Amino acid sequence: MEQATTPASPEQHSFIRKTNNIGERIIERGIRIIGGVAVVLIFLILLFVLREALPLLTGAFSQPKTAHGATTSSAAGDRTLKPEVYNPDVILSEQQAPEEFTPEVYNLDVSVPVTITANTTTTKEPDEGDHITLSNILGTIWQPVSTMPKFGIMPLVIGTAKTTFVAIFIGAPLGILAALYAAFFAPRRLREIMKPMVEILAGFPSVVIGFFCLLYVGSALQSLFGFQYRLNAFVGGIGLAIAVIPIVFTITEDALSAVPKSLLEASLAMGATQWESAYKVMLPAAFPGVFAAVLLGIGRAFGETMIALMATGNAAMVSASIGDPVRTFSATIGAEMGEVIWGSAHYSILFFLGVLLFVVSFTLNAVTELFIKERLAKKLQGG
Amino acid sequence: MSKKIAETKIEAKDLSVYYGAKQALHHISLSLLEREVTAFIGPSGCGKSTFLRSINRMNDLVPTARVTGNLSIDDVNIYDKSVDVVELRKRVGMVFQKSTPFPKSVYDNVAFGPRLNGITDRAELDRIVEESLINAALFNEVKDRLDASAMGLSGGQQQRLCIARAVAVNPSILLMDEPCSALDPISTAKVEELILELKKKYTIVIVTHNMQQAARVSEYTAFFYMGHLVEYDKTRKIFTNPSKKETEDYVTGRFG
Numbered sequence: 295m296e297q298a299t300t301p302a303s304p305e306q307h308s309f310i311r312k313t314n315n316i317g318e319r320i321i322e323r324g325i326r327i328i329g330g331v332a333v334v335l336i337f338l339i340l341l342f343v344l345r346e347a348l349p350l351l352t353g354a355f356s357q358p359k360t361a362h363g364a365t366t367s368s369a370a371g372d373r374t375l376k377p378e379v380y381n382p383d384v385i386l387s388e389q390q391a392p393e394e395f396t397p398e399v400y401n402l403d404v405s406v407p408v409t410i411t412a413n414t415t416t417t418k419e420p421d422e423g424d425h426i427t428l429s430n431i432l433g434t435i436w437q438p439v440s441t442m443p444k445f446g447i448m449p450l451v452i453g454t455a456k457t458t459f460v461a462i463f464i465g466a467p468l469g470i471l472a473a474l475y476a477a478f479f480a481p482r483r484l485r486e487i488m489k490p491m492v493e494i495l496a497g498f499p500s501v502v503i504g505f506f507c508l509l510y511v512g513s514a515l516q517s518l519f520g521f522q523y524r525l526n527a528f529v530g531g532i533g534l535a536i537a538v539i540p541i542v543f544t545i546t547e548d549a550l551s552a553v554p555k556s557l558l559e560a561s562l563a564m565g566a567t568q569w570e571s572a573y574k575v576m577l578p579a580a581f582p583g584v585f586a587a588v589l590l591g592i593g594r595a596f597g598e599t600m601i602a603l604m605a606t607g608n609a610a611m612v613s614a615s616i617g618d619p620v621r622t623f624s625a626t627i628g629a630e631m632g633e634v635i636w637g638s639a640h641y642s643i644l645f646f647l648g649v650l651l652f653v654v655s656f657t658l659n660a661v662t663e664l665f666i667k668e669r670l671a672k673k674l675q676g677g
Numbered sequence: 678m679s680k681k682i683a684e685t686k687i688e689a690k691d692l693s694v695y696y697g698a699k700q701a702l703h704h705i706s707l708s709l710l711e712r713e714v715t716a717f718i719g720p721s722g723c724g725k726s727t728f729l730r731s732i733n734r735m736n737d738l739v740p741t742a743r744v745t746g747n748l749s750i751d752d753v754n755i756y757d758k759s760v761d762v763v764e765l766r767k768r769v770g771m772v773f774q775k776s777t778p779f780p781k782s783v784y785d786n787v788a789f790g791p792r793l794n795g796i797t798d799r800a801e802l803d804r805i806v807e808e809s810l811i812n813a814a815l816f817n818e819v820k821d822r823l824d825a826s827a828m829g830l831s832g833g834q835q836q837r838l839c840i841a842r843a844v845a846v847n848p849s850i851l852l853m854d855e856p857c858s859a860l861d862p863i864s865t866a867k868v869e870e871l872i873l874e875l876k877k878k879y880t881i882v883i884v885t886h887n888m889q890q891a892a893r894v895s896e897y898t899a900f901f902y903m904g905h906l907v908e909y910d911k912t913r914k915i916f917t918n919p920s921k922k923e924t925e926d927y928v929t930g931r932f933g
Contacts, residue, residue: 557777562766564767565764565768567763
């Protein structure tokens with residue numbers, strides 16, 4: 295082999311030299327830059343969300359606003375935080391008044407009034423200030439706008455889990471079965487119509503699905519199951535399932551179609567029926583793709599905002615029943631971010647919810663990726 | 678030559694197969710004998726695979742395929758309306774050109790057919806799997822990795838696994854569609870040995886592009902050309918003294 299590559303004269307080697315194609319170089323550069331920009335943008339968004347949630351994570355809000363507060367004051371110099379404070383008069387007169395009747399007064403001047411009002415607050419209820427502690431976050435009451443704001447995310451976690459479970463337990467089987475039907479049973483004409491139709495459904499505006507659930511599904515399910523509340527986790531879950539099915543369907547169908555047809559033939563030649571072949575050979579062979587489809591479906595159900603906002607009833611309550619209204623992470627952000635006070639604890643905790651959403655989505659995607667790689671490697675190389 | 682009174686196993690009478698408007702097989706009539714190896718030879722697109730696939734009705738999977746004439750196995754016309762295609766395919770095993778192990782363990786691959794037939798008893802399955810693997814001359818190579826993925830086997834092993842999978846349901850006919858075309862010579866030799874062994878139990882029909890292989894393993898050879906059956910005779914006669922000019926040209930490598 296060494297002998298074969300004896301040096302030839304420079305003229306003979308001229309074809310090896312790179313051609314100086316400027317146009318192609320520009321295109322190459324352009325593509326590289328655009329790719330880089332996309333990555334950087336995503337990274338910046340992440341950074342932004344993290345930065346806004348950071349005061350919460352570093353404990354800036356657990357700073358004592360009163361002299362007797364025991365918590366740290368390390369981040370005091372970093373950033374001048376302006377806690378939201380209600381008008382002390384109102385606090386005194388209408389202790390538990392609904393928020394609509396409690397005008398918020400934003401303290402622009404941090405130094406003096408804060409201390410006073412905070413003092414008022416703490417003297418009334420020493421344990422629960424408007425600051426955020428871990429116990430407050432892990433609490434069971436979500437009341438971010440109130441005299442004594444409570445940022446317990448437990449009801450949101452439970453709400454999100456409930457709707458996501460309902461969505462995936464309804465959406466995944468339906469999506470997978472529909473994909474099996476489309477891939478192995480449907481006549482070709484029907485399949486050619488079915489696939490694009492479902493794919494269009496994947497791009498369907500979620501506000502329309504939410505509206506549909508809000509108006510019709512809620513009433514229908516209430517009269518069917520006798521739910522106490524018209525809008526509840528189950529209705530929201532159905533709405534999310536409508537959004538999840540096309541995703542599960544499309545990816546599963548792609549995965550099934552990617553399995554070599556020779557496997558189907560081999561199975562049929564063994565005397566398996568079409569259903570046995572689809573279920574016992576093709577579906578297991580496409581398993582990594584199907585798994586990815588389900589995980590992506592979970593991701594969609596988890597992150598979907600508009601349907602959750604419209605169809606779940608939006609009450610942050612801790613309850614095990616799927617017939618009770620719920621509020622999800624994304625719906626909370628969607629509903630409250632528009633009216634939150636810039637830089638307040640509430641603001642930060644909404645971003646913190648965003649970070650949680652991101653972490654879960656990221657984990658889902660990472661699991662999908664790793665799991666599929668591993669499964670595929672096992673399958674292809676034998677394990 | 679013939680060690681027993683050979684009985685007709687598969688009989689085609691005036692069999693024509695169409696794919697859409699194109700006629701792939703023209704009025705084929707031939708009888709294949711029980712427990713013999715019959716080789717189908719001919720250039721690509723001559724209809725030999727089509728004929729093979731009409732024996733277990735795999736052509737049904739092609740939406741535009743249409744069959745006329747008669748094809749009977751044990752004197753039953755398999756294109757009769759009353760025939761259950763699934764049952765037919767359980768009795769007519771098939772091995773494909775490309776080895777098609779399922780992405781499951783070696784054991785599950787072989788147990789696939791028996792399980793379809795409703796066998797769930799583990800001991801019974803164990804017995805069938807072992808026997809089939811022994812029959813396919815694969816047992817010694819995989820006995821320690823029955824639970825490993827079949828995709829990890831070598832190409833030749835995979836093909837023999839497919840044969841084991843096919844014989845696990847105890848078919849009476851084994852169809853082989855160029856079973857060695859993707860294999861190296863050593864694996865090919867093993868599969869050929871296996872074919873000679875299997876013909877004691879099964880009626881085997883093999884499609885091959887390899888003249889030597891046809892000569893080595895088969896007792897009878899059918900030469901197809903352009904959808905017609907040109908000649909069908911004892912293999913020795915086809916290769917030494919064919920009665921048709923086309924056959925001679927093909928087997929001597931002058932065309933095809």
